[in-house]
Amino acid sequence: MTQGASRLLAATSLRQLQIFAALARTGSYTRTAEALMITQPTVSMQVRKLEAAVGMPLVERVGRRLYLTEAGEALRRAAATVLEALEALDMEVSELRGLATGHLRVAVVTTAKYFVPHLLGDFCRRYPDIEVALKVTNRARILERMQANEDDLYIMARPPVSEEFRFRRCAGSEGVLIAPPDHPLAGARDIPLSRLATEPFVVREPGSGTRMLFDEIFSGAGLSPPLRMEIGSNEAIKQAVAGGLGLALLCRDALDPLVEGGPVELDVQGFPLPWQWHLGHPAGKRPSPAARAFLDFLHHAQD
CATH class of the missing domain: 3.40.190.10 (Periplasmic binding protein-like II)
Incomplete structure (x- = not known):
C-alpha cells in the first residue's frame, strides 16, 4: 500500500463511504439524508471531510443538479468495491455460523403496507436476531431504489418486465x-x-x-x-x-x-x-442470509 493510500485510508471512515455511496446513487443531499435517516447537515459535513481527505472536490452543482467530479467518480467506484466486499464478508460469516442473523431491507409500494407488516411481524418472531427495515413509497420511487440497489427485496403489484430483475408471486x-x-x-x-x-x-x-x-x-x-x-x-x-x-x-x-x-x-x-403481489430483487444480486431466510419463510407460508 502506498503512503498516499495509507493516509487516505486513515482519514476515511466506513460511514463516510456509505454516505458518499448513497449520495452518488441519489444525486441529492436531501434524499441521501432521508435514505440513511440522518440530517442533511451531517451528509454535507461528511462529504466535506472526504474532500479534505482526498484533497480535491468530489461533487459539483450545475444549476440545481448535483454531479460527481472525476475524483468523486473514482471514489464512488472505490467505495462500491469496499462496501460490496464487506457485505460479502458479512454473508460468509453468517453462513459459517449457521445462524439467520443480520439485516433485511424491504421496500414496498404504498398499497402493500396493509399486509406486509403482518408478514414481517411473523417473520421477526421466528427470526428475532434479524433486524428488519421497511421502506414504504410509491412505485416510481421503488423503481429508482431498485436501479440503485438500495434494498434487499422489493414488493409491488406490477414489477417491471426486464432481465435486470427477478420477481415471483408472493401473495394475492x-x-x-x-x-x-x-x-x-x-x-x-x-x-x-x-x-x-x-x-x-x-x-x-x-x-x-x-x-x-x-x-x-x-x-x-x-x-x-x-x-x-x-x-x-x-x-x-x-x-x-x-x-x-x-x-x-x-x-x-x-x-x-x-x-x-x-x-x-x-x-x-x-x-x-385479480390482484397479484410480487417479490423480487436485481437479477445479479446474491441474497443475503437474512433475505434468503425471508424468501424461505414466504415459500413455506404459501404451502
Whole structure:
C-alpha cells in the first residue's frame, strides 16, 4: 500500500463511504439524508471531510443538479468495491455460523403496507436476531431504489418486465370499485361497467400500479370516465370517496370494511379483479442470509 493510500485510508471512515455511496446513487443531499435517516447537515459535513481527505472536490452543482467530479467518480467506484466486499464478508460469516442473523431491507409500494407488516411481524418472531427495515413509497420511487440497489427485496403489484430483475408471486388480493355509502349505485347488483362511464373518479397518480390497472380496465372497455382528482395516497382516496367526491378503484387490502360511514364496495360486472403481489430483487444480486431466510419463510407460508 502506498503512503498516499495509507493516509487516505486513515482519514476515511466506513460511514463516510456509505454516505458518499448513497449520495452518488441519489444525486441529492436531501434524499441521501432521508435514505440513511440522518440530517442533511451531517451528509454535507461528511462529504466535506472526504474532500479534505482526498484533497480535491468530489461533487459539483450545475444549476440545481448535483454531479460527481472525476475524483468523486473514482471514489464512488472505490467505495462500491469496499462496501460490496464487506457485505460479502458479512454473508460468509453468517453462513459459517449457521445462524439467520443480520439485516433485511424491504421496500414496498404504498398499497402493500396493509399486509406486509403482518408478514414481517411473523417473520421477526421466528427470526428475532434479524433486524428488519421497511421502506414504504410509491412505485416510481421503488423503481429508482431498485436501479440503485438500495434494498434487499422489493414488493409491488406490477414489477417491471426486464432481465435486470427477478420477481415471483408472493401473495394475492383483489381490485375493487368503491363508492360513498349514500351513492345511488350502493347496494345495486351486477352493475355494467358502462354504467360508470359518466361517474367522476378519484384516482392514484400516473405510474402507480393502481392507476395502471384503472387505465387498462376502462380504456380496454372503450370508456373514459371523468377524473375529478388525482391523489397519491390510498388513505386520502378513501376519505375523498367517503366524502362524496367520486368513485375509486383500490386494492381490497387497503379497505377497512368495519369503518362506519366509510366507502362501500360496488357489485360491478367483472369485479373483483385479480390482484397479484410480487417479490423480487436485481437479477445479479446474491441474497443475503437474512433475505434468503425471508424468501424461505414466504415459500413455506404459501404451502
